Amino acid sequence: MSKDREALASSPRQPTLKAIADAVGVHVSTVSRALRRDPTSGDASKSVRRIHRIAEEMGYRPNMMAAGLRTNRSYTIGVVMPRLTDVVIAQTCEAIEEAATAAGYQILLTTPRDEVRAQIRSIQALASRRIDGLIVSSIHLDRPDMVEEILSVGIPVIAVNRRANDQLQAVTTDDHHGGYLAGEHLANLGHRRVGIVAGPRHASTAWDRTQGCIDALAARGIEVDESLCVHTDFEVQGGISGAHRLLNLEDPPTAIFAVNDTAAIGVAGAARDRGLSIPHDLSLVGYNDIPLVSQLPVPFTTISSPAAPMGAVALQQLLRGINDEDMASFTLPVSLVVRASTTVPSRS
Amino acid sequence: MSKDREALASSPRQPTLKAIADAVGVHVSTVSRALRRDPTSGDASKSVRRIHRIAEEMGYRPNMMAAGLRTNRSYTIGVVMPRLTDVVIAQTCEAIEEAATAAGYQILLTTPRDEVRAQIRSIQALASRRIDGLIVSSIHLDRPDMVEEILSVGIPVIAVNRRANDQLQAVTTDDHHGGYLAGEHLANLGHRRVGIVAGPRHASTAWDRTQGCIDALAARGIEVDESLCVHTDFEVQGGISGAHRLLNLEDPPTAIFAVNDTAAIGVAGAARDRGLSIPHDLSLVGYNDIPLVSQLPVPFTTISSPAAPMGAVALQQLLRGINDEDMASFTLPVSLVVRASTTVPSRS
DNA sequence: TTGTAAGCGTTATCAG
DNA sequence: CTGATAACGCTTACAA
Numbered sequence: 001m002s003k004d005r006e007a008l009a010s011s012p013r014q015p016t017l018k019a020i021a022d023a024v025g026v027h028v029s030t031v032s033r034a035l036r037r038d039p040t041s042g043d044a045s046k047s048v049r050r051i052h053r054i055a056e057e058m059g060y061r062p063n064m065m066a067a068g069l070r071t072n073r074s075y076t077i078g079v080v081m082p083r084l085t086d087v088v089i090a091q092t093c094e095a096i097e098e099a100a101t102a103a104g105y106q107i108l109l110t111t112p113r114d115e116v117r118a119q120i121r122s123i124q125a126l127a128s129r130r131i132d133g134l135i136v137s138s139i140h141l142d143r144p145d146m147v148e149e150i151l152s153v154g155i156p157v158i159a160v161n162r163r164a165n166d167q168l169q170a171v172t173t174d175d176h177h178g179g180y181l182a183g184e185h186l187a188n189l190g191h192r193r194v195g196i197v198a199g200p201r202h203a204s205t206a207w208d209r210t211q212g213c214i215d216a217l218a219a220r221g222i223e224v225d226e227s228l229c230v231h232t233d234f235e236v237q238g239g240i241s242g243a244h245r246l247l248n249l250e251d252p253p254t255a256i257f258a259v260n261d262t263a264a265i266g267v268a269g270a271a272r273d274r275g276l277s278i279p280h281d282l283s284l285v286g287y288n289d290i291p292l293v294s295q296l297p298v299p300f301t302t303i304s305s306p307a308a309p310m311g312a313v314a315l316q317q318l319l320r321g322i323n324d325e326d327m328a329s330f331t332l333p334v335s336l337v338v339r340a341s342t343t344v345p346s347r348s
Numbered sequence: 349m350s351k352d353r354e355a356l357a358s359s360p361r362q363p364t365l366k367a368i369a370d371a372v373g374v375h376v377s378t379v380s381r382a383l384r385r386d387p388t389s390g391d392a393s394k395s396v397r398r399i400h401r402i403a404e405e406m407g408y409r410p411n412m413m414a415a416g417l418r419t420n421r422s423y424t425i426g427v428v429m430p431r432l433t434d435v436v437i438a439q440t441c442e443a444i445e446e447a448a449t450a451a452g453y454q455i456l457l458t459t460p461r462d463e464v465r466a467q468i469r470s471i472q473a474l475a476s477r478r479i480d481g482l483i484v485s486s487i488h489l490d491r492p493d494m495v496e497e498i499l500s501v502g503i504p505v506i507a508v509n510r511r512a513n514d515q516l517q518a519v520t521t522d523d524h525h526g527g528y529l530a531g532e533h534l535a536n537l538g539h540r541r542v543g544i545v546a547g548p549r550h551a552s553t554a555w556d557r558t559q560g561c562i563d564a565l566a567a568r569g570i571e572v573d574e575s576l577c578v579h580t581d582f583e584v585q586g587g588i589s590g591a592h593r594l595l596n597l598e599d600p601p602t603a604i605f606a607v608n609d610t611a612a613i614g615v616a617g618a619a620r621d622r623g624l625s626i627p628h629d630l631s632l633v634g635y636n637d638i639p640l641v642s643q644l645p646v647p648f649t650t651i652s653s654p655a656a657p658m659g660a661v662a663l664q665q666l667l668r669g670i671n672d673e674d675m676a677s678f679t680l681p682v683s684l685v686v687r688a689s690t691t692v693p694s695r696s
Numbered sequence: 697t698t699g700t701a702a703g704c705g706t707t708a709t710c711a712g
Numbered sequence: 713c714t715g716a717t718a719a720c721g722c723t724t725a726c727a728a
Contacts, residue, residue, distance in 0.1 A: 014478075014502070016704095016705055016706085017705065017706070018705080026714075026715085027714070027715045027716075028705085028706085028715090029706095029707080029708085029714075029715065029716080029717090030713085030714055030715070032705095032706065032707065032708095033707090033713090033714085036707095045713085047713090047714095059500065061472065061475045061476045062476050062705090062706080063417075063476070063478055063704090063705055063706070064476045064477055064478070064706095065413045065416045065417045065422060065477070065478055065704090065705080065706090066417050066704070066705035066706040066707090066720090067705075067706050067707070068413045068706090068720090069411075069413050069414050069417055069704090069705080069706070069707095069719095069720050069721065069722090070705080070706050070707045070708080070719075070720050071706080071707065071708095071720085072720075074413060076456075076477075084432070084438045084441060084442050085435055085438040085439050085442060087433050087435065090432045090433040090438050091433050093432060093459070094432050094433060094459050097457065097458060097459050098459075101458070101460075101470075101473075106456060106458070106473060106474075106477065107456070107457050107458070108424075108454060108455070108456055108457075109445065109455050109456075109457040110445060110449070110454070110455070111441070111442050111445045111446075112449075122449075124409065125449075125454060126454075127409045128409045128410050128411070128412045129412055129413070129424075129454065130362075130411055130412070130413055152407060154362070235639070236639045236640050236643055237639075239643075240643070262640065265640045265643050265644070266640075266643055268643065268644075268645065269642070269643030269644070272643075272645050291583070291584045291585075292584050292610065292613045292614075292640075294617070295584055295587075295588070295613050295614055295616065295617030295620075296613070296616075296617070296644065296645075297616065297620050297644075297645050297646070298645070364720095364721055364722085365721065365722065366721075366722095374698075374699085375698070375699050375700080376699095376721085376722080376723095377698080377699065377700080377701095377722095377723080377724080378697085378698055378699075380721095380722065380723060380724090381697090381698090381723090381724095384723095393697080395697085395698095410721090410722080411720090411721055411722070412722095413720090413721080413722090414704090414720070414721035414722040414723090415721075415722050415723070416704090416722090417703095417704045417705065417706085417720090417721080417722075417723095418703075418704050418721080418722050418723045418724085419704085419722085419723065419724095420704075
């Protein structure tokens with residue numbers, strides 16, 4: 001219908017090697033070879049420089065689909081990354097993309113919903129793209145069919161953020177230790193009733209942080225019974241509903257550990273709505289140290305975790321896999337950041 | 349080095365149409381045709397079903413690089429999207445990805461730094477991928493060389509979030525009106541010294557919101573002089589430094605409009621550090637209504653803007669362009685959400 | 697319905 | 713160093 005399309009059809013869209021070859025008066029293969037030499041280096045022949053110049057003039061862009069078909073390399077890395085709106089996930093994604101670009105790769109991103117079937121479809125779609133490697137983040141690695149699907153792609157894979165029972169190499173942060181630090185801090189302050197907004201059951205991150213907290217408390221003789229550990233999602237709303245459930249208990253906690261900052265903000269909102277002041281009526285520990293929690297009226301005590309380094313290390317390991325070197329799993333260290341949202345309990 | 353690679357080398361990586369053809373005992377072209385028929389439909393011949401079954405058994409995944417080379421369609425859409433860690437941007441990105449997946453397309457994502465050269469490199473890299481369409485978000489559309497580069501790719505393009513002087517179709521939210529609503533609200537409360545944390549100069553979003561606010565105030569006879577309008581970035585830190593500059597003025601503002609919520613959180617942090625209470629000592633209006641600002645101890649008055657719809661509409665328009673239909677620009681409506689961070693000024 | 701064959705744009709092998 | 717040629721995996725006239 002539009003004139004543009006017809007114009008495109010007559011002048012075959014983008015210049016090809018053949019077009020350059022004709023313009024220069026040499027064979028395609030000569031052009032192909034010349035263009036992969038560095039024209040600025042000292043030993044570049046004048047013909048190489050000439051070909052580069054003409055290619056530039058014609059606005060040549062290599063067709064990577066054609067090159068990839070031939071070389072069986074797409075220089076593309078698939079990334080399956082749900083929950084992109086979570087700052088921590090987005091930071092990891094940015095770091096992956098930056099490292100990939102630096103290494104000459106590009107990122108094919110999918111952000112399926114937090115649901116097994118959608119995530120499997122994403123992986124299959126990426127497999128059709130003949131990606132060179134795959135990074136999976138925050139997906140349902142607890143499901144055996146998920147892991148099987150991932151392995152069946154037959155390319156290097158690395159998990160990021162969450163882990164999968166040693167069937168996949170993974171780059172994570174030390175979630176258990178982070179949870180431990182949170183629990184230890186609250187116990188040291190004197191809290192003996194600690195509630196946990198524990199996130200989804202299927203996420204190893206959430207689970208490890210929760211377990212770390214429980215272990216730290218147990219080491220000091222404090223038990224976290226079933227009712228003190230509520231499972232939610234990672235969002236603000238999850239924090240709100242989780243907090244209400246905990247604070248509705250007959251013997252409510254004097255402190256709450258939320259396994260991520262976003263949920264912790266929800267907890268703080270729920271506390272405000274109940275007229276509870278933080279930290280005097282309720283101590284609160286978050287997780288991740290996202291930039292804004294230090295600017296809240298009552299800045300959160302939280303666990304700082306290296307989201308961007310996680311992405312960078314994951315990509316670096318994946319490149320090792322692509323180049324047929326051995327890949328390794330990594331667990332990056334975390335640290336406790338004490339701010340104003342925690343204090344000694346005002347009641348037993 | 350690794351055994352896997354050698355195993356792969358002997359059994360040529362992924363099954364191809366040829367492999368299936370051999371297994372079934374027909375020609376490649378027959379397989380190709382059969383696989384693009386629906387085997388579950390009533391009129392599927394037994395041979396079509398047989399081919400589908402065998403392909404499934406062999407774990408066949410079409411090679412889209414080969415198909416794309418032939419058909420000159422990659423079913424890939426390039427997305428250039430800096431500042432992915434901004435929730436609003438990430439929401440838009442998720443919406444784009446979801447809509448693309450639904451339409452059978454995939455997203456090639458780049459998140460270059462907020463800098464012209466990096467963004468141009470991103471666009472060139474995408475062009476090599478023979479993407480079918482391009483979505484550019486939050487990039488330096490104020491630069492003519494940027495726009496020229498974008499247009500030179502020769503495929504349908506749509507801008508999202510920011511606009512570019514009518515040279516590009518764009519899907520944005522009504523930033524000017526959003527700013528206007530903010531200014532109007534503050535004026536109606538009685539504020540006559542209003543400071544603006546105005547974001548970067550090169551972003552049309554920031555500029556339009558600022559101008560909208562200034563226009564609303566001007567309509568009520570209130571002037572915003574140079575010193576009351578500070579340019580920063582969109583981050584928490586920008587809000588902090590911007591607020592300090594405004595509050596250090598001889599005649600400091602009684603209200604601040606920050607052109608995004610993240611910066612507004614920084615403003616709130618700076619106010620806290622100065623011992624100013626919001627809203628009594630300082631009224632504050634944010635922008636975007638990201639989920640967490642409603643849960644803050646003093647929930648923000650802010651402008652609600654439809655980030656996800658923006659992405660969905662942009663993709664829909666881009667698909668029109670790809671299918672050679674006319675594309676159109678859209679400006680989506682915004683609304684004022686009044687919460688607790690604004691009130692009447694306590695001093696003139 | 698099925699087979700034949702050409703071709704998409706590139707790289708790799710092999711001669712000259 | 714250059715040119716000719718085959719091949720990567722797929723789609724699509726066209727012919728049978």
